[in-house]
Amino acid sequence: MALKIRLARAGSKKRPYYHVVVADVRSPRDGRFIEAVGSWSPLLPKDGERVKLNEERIKHWLGQGALPTDRVARFLDQAGIAKRDARNNPVKAQPGKKAQERAALIEKARADAEAAAAELVAPAEAPAEAPAEENAAS
Secondary structure: OOEEEEEEEEEEOOOEEEEEEEOEEEEEEEOOOOEHHHHEEEOOOOOOOOOOOOOOHHHHHHOOOOOOOOHHHHHHHOOOOOOOOOOOOOOOOOOHHHHHHHHHHHHHHHHHHHHHHHHHHHHHHHHHHHHHHHHHHO
């Protein structure tokens, strides 16, 4: 049986409160669980008693092979119970495929406009020099 240490939602509408529970992975989020090992109240200030954990029971369940979810792993890392690996996703900051295509089209249009502007400036300079040479020759 695969076990997870995860959050089970409680509290009323728009007033969340979560229980940290050990449950079978197949059971629903707010459904059957094996043991409640803590709580999290996100509405409390961060410097207060926001997270309460039963460290002894959590260590027991981690020893039994229970895996914490990402949010619970953050709590366990802050409490010093379990180490959480740092996440690194450099692709996350990149725009999507369509946005990259639009950016390429905009860049191409900008380059074409600069080339057209350079062509307009270059012929305008050449005739200005030609009459000056004719005046010097006469």
